[in-house]
Structure formats: structure tokens, C-alpha cells
Amino acid sequence: MRQFIVVGHKAATSGDFTLDDMPGSAGRIDILARCVTAAFVTSFDIRRDTQVRLVLLGEPDPPKIIRFEGSELKYLNPDERSAGxxxxxxxxxxxxxxQRRSTKGVYVERAGLAEALRHSDESALFYLHEHGKDVRDVDLHANNAAFILGDHLGLFEEEEEQLSQAQRIRVGPIKLHTDQCITLVHNELDRLCST
Amino acid sequence: MRQFIVVGHKAATSGDFTLDDMPGSAGRIDILARCVTAAFVTSFDIRRDTQVRLVLLGEPDPPKIIRFEGSELKYLNPDERSAGxxxxxxxxxxxxxxQRRSTKGVYVERAGLAEALRHSDESALFYLHEHGKDVRDVDLHANNAAFILGDHLGLFEEEEEQLSQAQRIRVGPIKLHTDQCITLVHNELDRLCST
Known part of the structure; x- marks a missing residue:
């Protein structure tokens, strides 16, 4: 199982935003939407071995976790609006x-980062960070790894303190967007799994 | 310079589509929009050394090429709607x-794939293809390379015939979306340029 945990510090926690303004009034929900796409969508297929937990911490009703289960997921198309x-x-x-199911493969509950991490107890933990070790020089434990990623604000100090078990890794020499990091991590895991 | 040429076989060639339905009535313009984002956007920055040519072949007025120049580009935000x-x-x-300029760093002209390729005469040409050679085993000529990519339909036989000079490469063991391929190619080039 491949797990991704993404923290959206400003992400709206009520469903009354418009899909036309995900970067604005929805508190950068666009970032989370692209992460869902990057985590699950391949050419004409969905990654069934992947799980995503979005940790939404914005107003008006934080915290919430939305969990996407690749094994059950339906109705996800590649465009950002679809994930949104x-x-x-x-x-x-x-x-x-x-927790409650909203659509096939999508669950929502009242929880924050600590609860998200609790579900990854059995996994090798990796924290995506620009000053981490190069992902290509790390044993990724390809069959059971969890990756924690921040949004445009990164992770805050009190959040990083919860990640003492996690190894810091980076995907390359340039600081990229969260969804791009997920694409690059998947590629490393795909290569490990195909050898 | 890093060049990306992306062919959109069904992509609308008039500007009267709605941004709410890029995958549908706009003929999968969403694919091209995500390619533009992947090609240019990094964390809080734009890749200035990159050029993208979108080849739009859908109705009602094909062919058209839209060229994005990273060195001049403005008004591109990371969300899909912004590129759209x-x-x-x-x-x-x-x-x-x-050719005419529509916004800063964006140019449009009446042209197709042959014309797009003509601008890459001086570059090493690579055609992204699932049966190509692994990108990590190829000399990418990091300072002057052009990458040609198809949309959800791939490239047609008559288009492939124009690519006799191009080396076929693949980014990994799994067939991915065009924008994901661009992210992975950039990462390889970033690594080459940083060593």
C-alpha cells in the first residue's frame, strides 16, 4: 500500500465553495485536488494500491480528514474540477x-494530522522536505510506505514535531508543488516494483 | 532551452468554450492546460528556460499553435483554470x-506539427512513448532538448512519420498522463543540470 498524507492549512472545511474559485475562497483546495489526481490517475486507469488522506485545517469547521481509497474509488476524472x-x-x-462515506472510495471524518499518522503506524514514514535525502538514495520500502507532504505553506513546527519517526526525503534539486512531488514519488515506487 | 511540443487532436480552436467544461466541449483542453502548468510551474516560481508549443487540431479552425515562452510568461497560476x-x-x-501575442509570453499562429518541429531543428529530439528507452539510460542533451508528446490519443501514424529524427523514450514502467511525463522529464533534466 502507498499512502500519502497532505496537509491543507487553509483548506475550506465546509462544502459551500464554488469549483470556479478553488485557489481563492476555498483556501487553496486546488492544491489538494491536484494531489488527489496525481496520487490516483494514470493513463486510463486508477492506482488501486494507493490511499490518500487530506488533512483540512481551514475555516469554518476544522479539522477534517478526507480519505480516498484507490481500491474502491469511483467518479474521479483527470481534471482538477473532478477531484475538487x-x-x-x-x-x-x-x-x-x-467517519462517513460521501462517494465510492471517499470517506470523511473529524480528525487531524495526529489521527492521520496513527493509521500509518505500520508503514515506513517519509516526510517530503527540500532539505531531505535524495529519494533515489533511500530505501523506500516500496510495499508499505507513507509519505507526508505540506501545502504551499509547508508544515508548521508543531506538525513537524509529530514526525520524529519520519525520514526526510526530497525528490530533486528544485522545490516543486505537492502534486508534482507525488508524481515523482510514484515513479520511484513504480520503478522499484517493476524490477 | 527545454522545449515541449504537445499535440491536442481534439482541442478546440476557437476561444468560445467555457472553463467549466474543458474536458468536454473544449475537446480535452484540460490535458493541454495541465501540460502548461507542469512545464512552467515550480514552488513559487516559473521555469524561465522552458518553451511549450501546443498543437491544437480540433474544430472549428485547425490547425493552431499556441507557444508559451517561459522567459516572458506572466499571469500563469498553478490551477488548471488559470492555464485554461x-x-x-x-x-x-x-x-x-x-503570429500574434495574446498575453505576455503567449503567442498564437496558424500552424501544425510540422511547423512546431521546424523550430526544434537545432535540438535533440525525443518522442515520449511507452515503448521507448528508459529516460535514465539516455543522453538527454540537457541544455537543448525538445520533447514531443501526444494527448490521450497518443500520436497518429502520419504524425509519427514526421518524427524519424526523434529518439523514443519513456519515463517509467507505467503509462502516465502527458503532464505527469513532463514533470518527470523536468526532474531528470533538473538532476543533470545540478550535477
Whole structure:
């Protein structure tokens, strides 16, 4: 299983935003939407061995985790709007104490980064960071790895403190967008799995 | 200079489509929009050493080439809609025999794949293809390379015939989307340029 955990510090936590303005009034939900696409979409297929947890920390109702399960996922097309629509649908679900399914393969619950990390206890943990070790020089434990990524704000100090078990890695010499990092991590894992 | 040439076989050639339906009525303009983003956008920066030519072959007024010059490019944000808006703006320009500038760093002209390739005469040519040689085993001529990519339909036989000078390369074991291939090619070039 490949797991990706992405923190959206400003990401809206109610589903009343417009898909026409994901970067603005939705608090950079566009970043999270592109991460979902990068994590799951290949040419005419979906990565079934992948799980994504989006940690949404923006107003008005934080925190929330939206979990995407590749093994069950439906209705995801490659365009950004499609992933944005699945996120919005999940945020429209009324939450109690239990997680709830919004669409096939998409679950939402009241939780934050600590809870997201708890689900990765059995995995090798990697924190994508510009000053990390080159991903090509690291044993990625290809069959059971979890990757934690920040948004345009990175991760805050108190969040980094929760990642003491995680190894810092970088995907290359240039600082890239979160979704681009996911594409590059997948490529490394694809290469490991095909040899 | 890094050049990317992307062929959009169904891509609309008039600027009257809605940004809300790039995958549908605009003839998969969403693919081209994501390619522009992948080619230029890094974390809080634009790749100035990059040039993109989109070859648009859909109705109602084909062929057209939209050229993006990283060295001059403005108004490109990371969301898909932003790149789509620049493409649409270029398609709204009334064309004569000369190329015209639609926004800063974006030019449009009446031309097809043959003309796009003519501008890459001095470059090492690479055709992204699932049965190509692994990009990591190829001399990429990092300072002056042109990469040709198809859309969801790949390239047609008569287009491939124009690529006899191009070496076929692949980015990994799994067939990916065009924009993901661009991200992976950039990463290889970034690594070459940083050593």
C-alpha cells in the first residue's frame, strides 16, 4: 500500500465553495485536488494500491480528514474540477463521531494530522522536505510506505514535531508543488516494483 | 532551452468554450492546460528556460499553435483554470498570416506539427512513448532538448512519420498522463543540470 498524507492549512472545511474559485475562497483546495489526481490517475486507469488522506485545517469547521481509497474509488476524472467536486461532496456530509462515506472510495471524518499518522503506524514514514535525502538514495520500502507532504505553506513546527519517526526525503534539486512531488514519488515506487 | 511540443487532436480552436467544461466541449483542453502548468510551474516560481508549443487540431479552425515562452510568461497560476484561461485568450485572437501575442509570453499562429518541429531543428529530439528507452539510460542533451508528446490519443501514424529524427523514450514502467511525463522529464533534466 502507498499512502500519502497532505496537509491543507487553509483548506475550506465546509462544502459551500464554488469549483470556479478553488485557489481563492476555498483556501487553496486546488492544491489538494491536484494531489488527489496525481496520487490516483494514470493513463486510463486508477492506482488501486494507493490511499490518500487530506488533512483540512481551514475555516469554518476544522479539522477534517478526507480519505480516498484507490481500491474502491469511483467518479474521479483527470481534471482538477473532478477531484475538487469529490472533495466538496465530502465536505457537505454532516459529521458525527464516526467517519462517513460521501462517494465510492471517499470517506470523511473529524480528525487531524495526529489521527492521520496513527493509521500509518505500520508503514515506513517519509516526510517530503527540500532539505531531505535524495529519494533515489533511500530505501523506500516500496510495499508499505507513507509519505507526508505540506501545502504551499509547508508544515508548521508543531506538525513537524509529530514526525520524529519520519525520514526526510526530497525528490530533486528544485522545490516543486505537492502534486508534482507525488508524481515523482510514484515513479520511484513504480520503478522499484517493476524490477 | 527545454522545449515541449504537445499535440491536442481534439482541442478546440476557437476561444468560445467555457472553463467549466474543458474536458468536454473544449475537446480535452484540460490535458493541454495541465501540460502548461507542469512545464512552467515550480514552488513559487516559473521555469524561465522552458518553451511549450501546443498543437491544437480540433474544430472549428485547425490547425493552431499556441507557444508559451517561459522567459516572458506572466499571469500563469498553478490551477488548471488559470492555464485554461491563457489558452482560451490565445484562441480568441483573430489570426492572419503572422503570429500574434495574446498575453505576455503567449503567442498564437496558424500552424501544425510540422511547423512546431521546424523550430526544434537545432535540438535533440525525443518522442515520449511507452515503448521507448528508459529516460535514465539516455543522453538527454540537457541544455537543448525538445520533447514531443501526444494527448490521450497518443500520436497518429502520419504524425509519427514526421518524427524519424526523434529518439523514443519513456519515463517509467507505467503509462502516465502527458503532464505527469513532463514533470518527470523536468526532474531528470533538473538532476543533470545540478550535477
Amino acid at each position: 467536486a469529490l472533495i466538496r461532496k465530502a465536505l457537505q456530509v454532516k459529521l458525527g463521531t464516526e | 484561461a491563457l489558452i482560451r485568450k490565445a484562441l480568441q485572437v483573430k489570426l492572419g498570416t503572422e
